């Protein structure tokens with residue numbers, strides 16, 4: 001039987017500012033490695049914070065999360081949600097990435113483009129935020145691939 005698919009989402013805070021170059025290097029390395037380990041997902045970066053969704057075979061996701069937790073480039077990692085998946089949500093992305101500017105208008109109902117407030121959010125708000133950020137990302141990148 002195929003290994004169970006899981007998804008883990010977290011927020012974290014960068015240790016030193018990530019400029020475009022550092023982000024590009026992180027993404028290039030992550031995409032290569034994720035491809036090798038059958039991992040997919042998305043990464044958002046805004047105002048010094050990261051939001052990431054990682055999905056794939058349970059063992060591969062857990063191994064990467066353990067490495068990411070040890071990575072000194074960020075800290076205050078907070079797991080927002082861990083789910084079992086029937087189907088991947090980011091199967092076309094070895095690590096999708098969207099820069100987020102400062103929004104000029106509030107996002108429409110059911111969308112979310114911020115994650116600075118999730119540090120201490122309760123489980124229900126955290127899991128709703130993961131869903132809404134996923135919707136936002138999918139809408140932003142539709143047709144991009």
Ligand SMILES: Cc1cc2nc3c(=O)[nH]c(=O)nc-3n(C[C@H](O)[C@H](O)[C@H](O)COP(=O)(O)O)c2cc1C
Nearest residue numbers: 029030031033034050052064067068071073074095
């Ligand atoms: C915000 C953030 C997201 C990361 N995402 C990934 C990722 O999706 N895939 C990956 O392989 N490494 C990712 N990394 C890097 C890992 O923490 C680690 O440096 C990398 O897996 C290299 O591991 P190695 O010691 O086996 O070479 C991320 C690091 C940070 C700070």
